[in-house]
Every structure is written in structure tokens, then in C-alpha cells.
Amino acid sequence: DTEVTQTPKHLVMGMTNKKSLKCEQHMGHRAMYWYKQKAKKPPELMFVYSYEKLSINESVPSRFSPECPNSSLLNLHLHALQPEDSALYLCASSQPGTSLLGYTFGSGTRLTVV
């Protein structure tokens, strides 16, 4: 299995809603990531988990809350989002340490905040 699976594929939420994005991989990767991508731009890193521990938070607003329940799963909890948070949210995974080989992205969740 060489895939990163993200659910849901599309999500529309109101500014007062609470929702969660889910990500799963079974490649044995011990580093997992959340990225945000706006149209016609490269992905922007949000969070990095290494061995299930949060290692990098790129100054992301607290309305985004990541969680890594185990080595295969990564969640992103959303609360009180703004319309400007509408974007494609990508999960990725890789081998940890300095190798980063096989840095693989999922297909993303297209989020629309209304």
C-alpha cells in the first residue's frame, strides 16, 4: 500500500461548525504532515508529527487543532473557521529523520467555509 487516504474529499462548513479531517497511511511512515494549498499556489506546511508527537507548528491559528492518535492516523479538527480558510487541505507522510524518502501526499480535502 503506497497511498495516503484522506476523508472527506469535499467539506462545506459554516463558521460556527466543528468538523474534522482524517488521514490514514499504511506505509510504515513515522512522519505525517498537514498542508494547506490555495489555488495556483504550492502547498504550505501547517503541522508536522514525528513518531506521533507534534514537532512543528507553523504558527497556525488555534482554530486548527491537529491530532495523531497512532502511527497510521492523523486528524485535523476545525472550529470557528473563516471564509479565507477555504482551501485544499493535504495530508502527507514520509520516512522520518533526514531521509524523507517517499514523501507522499493524499488527494486532499476541498474545504469551503461559508
Next chain:
Amino acid sequence: GENVEQHPSTLSVQEGDSAVIKCTYSDSASNYFPWYKQELGKGPQLIIDIRSNVGEKKDQRIAVTLNKTAKHFSLHITETQPEDSAVYFCAASRKGGDYKLSFGAGTTVTVRA
């Protein structure tokens, strides 16, 4: 931090011709260089990657070359096909395990049938 520049921003080629995308990086400590293809509405797909101890890597119609001295790397696609049309991103990651990928701005490739 690492800065990756990617050129050209758009590239139109005739089917069957070759396409070349070039990237330069600023941090000499970078040691991992992946290339991604992103089709409309999809996530970036890893198509090839290279480590700094390798000068060239090939996978069927795709090849990547790395010049550590000049700090640039290139993607070469031969015998282009319409399904090669997509946005391509180069990226670089510096040694040290901070896990960050620094991306180029992307190249929109259009293959004309």
C-alpha cells in the same frame, strides 16, 4: 531558510517533444529533492525524487538531474503525452530532520496534441 526558484512558470510543448523544468535552491545543506505532478482537483503526486549523493535518476520517460555545485536540479520528460499536462512542483529539504519541504512556485505544462 531554503528558497527554491522554479522556471518556467508555464510550458507548452508539442506531443512527442521533450519538456524541461529547472529549479535552483539556496541552502547548500539541502539533500532531498522530490518532484510532484498535480492534476486539477487532485493532490500532488510524487513522480520522482533524488538524494544529494546521486547526480541523476531515471524512471521510464522521466529523469531528474542534480548539480550540487551549482545548486540546481531539473526534471526532464521525454516523448510527452497529453496526460503529462499538469502543474509540476519541485521541492527541496535541508538536512537536519526538520521535515520541511520548500516548494517552487510550480510550472503549468500543456502538451498539445
